[in-house]
Amino acid sequence: MDTFILIEIVAKIVFVFAVCLGVVPLLVWFERRGSAWIQGRVGPNRVGPFGLIQPVADVAKFFFKEFWTPANANKWYYHLAPIFALVAPMAAMTIIPFGSHLVIGDYIINLQVARVDSGVLFILAFAGLEVYPIIIAGWSSNNKYSILGALRGASQIISYEISMGLALLSILLVYGTFDLHKMVEWQNQRFFGFLPAWGVLVNPIGALIFWVSTFAETNRLPFDLPEGDSEIVAGYHLEYGAMKFALFFMAEYVAMIMASALMCTLFFGGYNLLPGMHALVDLIVSVHGFAEAGRQNATAILQFLSFFLKVSFFMVVMIWVRWTLPRFRFDQVVNLGWKILFPLALCNVVIVSIVMYSMN
Amino acid sequence: MGTVNVSREYTLKEKIYVIALFQGMILTLKRFIDGFFFRKHYTIMYPEQKRNYSQNFRGMHFISVDENKTENCTACYLCQTVCPAECITIVAEERNPATNSYGVRKEKRPLSFDIEALKCCFCGFCEEACPMDAIKLSRNYELSVTSRQEAVYDLKHLKREVKGRG
Numbered sequence A: 001m002d003t004f005i006l007i008e009i010v011a012k013i014v015f016v017f018a019v020c021l022g023v024v025p026l027l028v029w030f031e032r033r034g035s036a037w038i039q040g041r042v043g044p045n046r047v048g049p050f051g052l053i054q055p056v057a058d059v060a061k062f063f064f065k066e067f068w069t070p071a072n073a074n075k076w077y078y079h080l081a082p083i084f085a086l087v088a089p090m091a092a093m094t095i096i097p098f099g100s101h102l103v104i105g106d107y108i109i110n111l112q113v114a115r116v117d118s119g120v121l122f123i124l125a126f127a128g129l130e131v132y133p134i135i136i137a138g139w140s141s142n143n144k145y146s147i148l149g150a151l152r153g154a155s156q157i158i159s160y161e162i163s164m165g166l167a168l169l170s171i172l173l174v175y176g177t178f179d180l181h182k183m184v185e186w187q188n189q190r191f192f193g194f195l196p197a198w199g200v201l202v203n204p205i206g207a208l209i210f211w212v213s214t215f216a217e218t219n220r221l222p223f224d225l226p227e228g229d230s231e232i233v234a235g236y237h238l239e240y241g242a243m244k245f246a247l248f249f250m251a252e253y254v255a256m257i258m259a260s261a262l263m264c265t266l267f268f269g270g271y272n273l274l275p276g277m278h279a280l281v282d283l284i285v286s287v288h289g290f291a292e293a294g295r296q297n298a299t300a301i302l303q304f305l306s307f308f309l310k311v312s313f314f315m316v317v318m319i320w321v322r323w324t325l326p327r328f329r330f331d332q333v334v335n336l337g338w339k340i341l342f343p344l345a346l347c348n349v350v351i352v353s354i355v356m357y358s359m360n
Numbered sequence B: 001m002g003t004v005n006v007s008r009e010y011t012l013k014e015k016i017y018v019i020a021l022f023q024g025m026i027l028t029l030k031r032f033i034d035g036f037f038f039r040k041h042y043t044i045m046y047p048e049q050k051r052n053y054s055q056n057f058r059g060m061h062f063i064s065v066d067e068n069k070t071e072n073c074t075a076c077y078l079c080q081t082v083c084p085a086e087c088i089t090i091v092a093e094e095r096n097p098a099t100n101s102y103g104v105r106k107e108k109r110p111l112s113f114d115i116e117a118l119k120c121c122f123c124g125f126c127e128e129a130c131p132m133d134a135i136k137l138s139r140n141y142e143l144s145v146t147s148r149q150e151a152v153y154d155l156k157h158l159k160r161e162v163k164g165r166g
């Protein structure tokens, strides 16, 4: 293989993972301080400026805790689950396009780790994997609370996967492609000359259903039944301590990043520039006198920036919702999934297909 | 009697839920803005700021002293007897009659007076029982120690010149 391509791929992988894992502590910090601000508290503010080093201190603490395994746990699966939990959303990150392409010399670098033609299927496969760590962790720890959490998690994730799949289907009908890169390019057009053609404007119900389902998929409040601290202690990860717990904890945030990135890519224009950023590109190009390649590179960097801003917005919304809504009761969760979202998603698919058919 | 199901009719607005959801989100956003921009919080920043407890708060004991800095305690053992946790240990001694200026008022004195704070339940019975108003409970609640031995307070530690509840 060409050395340049090898370096390119490695650099992209390192970049994506570094950004992901680098955002996690910030997100944890924001979750804690943000919740404090909402509740009229102060939050962690002692370690480092504004308490920003607090997550690092927490991880350091986790490293020094005892590596403890319950006596009757199934050791192999018990240790497999946290790894699984972190790897599944991380792997799904590889197909998210975070910019169009960079031009270096004669080379064109696609800003996407793996350009998979069937990107959406890849996502569904990895979203499906997210239920396994919960089941494996709950079952293998040999604890009744864990198994209850695992059962709840399994039923919840599987029910919401259906509405999530249908919402995806409805937006696939609009784009007519499985490739995430092409989807983002589709959203680059404009309606009536000024409105960005984001998926959410074409298919708002699909976007809403998808967004609600991702909450259930990532086990965030108001759908955190598998954890349900007030009822089943900590649910599926009750028997995990030290770094193994930290892995579950990190996995939750990586899954959040993944869900937000997906929401952004599918429904909110992906890496397309935010309104007004085109003027910024023109400005930068005119100031530095860039040629075509320079213009493309400047655009790509700003595209990454807009993608990052959009994804951050969704992550903030996830945190915001978490500190607004209380946990649903289990029957409410199942009713919402099967009696409201599922028929709604189905109707949406039918309507979108009729509209798309009549338009072509 | 079986289960009484108390329920009411929900209006359409309540059933849709999304409206209430946005109302709630706006409420938390307001709180967030209060906290983030205006730094509004109810937290007492503990080591710098301290909570002002009521005068009735029962914290660590002290033994009051008179104008000559002599402890008021006359080693009558009433506090040791009444203490439900049995955490007070007193060893009594007679004051030297030659140098005792108090006369009959303070004939005895505690040679040692130990309170094991870890056993104490801060009930305040010792304070009630004391005929000399010698043992009192202060408002000091910062009692953390690094070993059990440090939590045994002796006479030297307890004797303090404090007015009222300190």
Ligand code: SF4
Pocket: B079, B082, B083, B084, B085, B086, B087, B088, B115, B119, B120, B121, B122, B123, B124, B125, B126, B127
């Ligand atoms: S406060 Fe109660 S428990 Fe503590 S020393 Fe006095 S009598 Fe004993």
Ligand code: SF4
Pocket: B072, B073, B074, B075, B076, B077, B078, B079, B080, B090, B126, B129, B130, B131, B132, B133, B134, B135
């Ligand atoms: S502190 Fe009071 S009750 Fe206790 S021995 Fe001294 S005088 Fe008696």
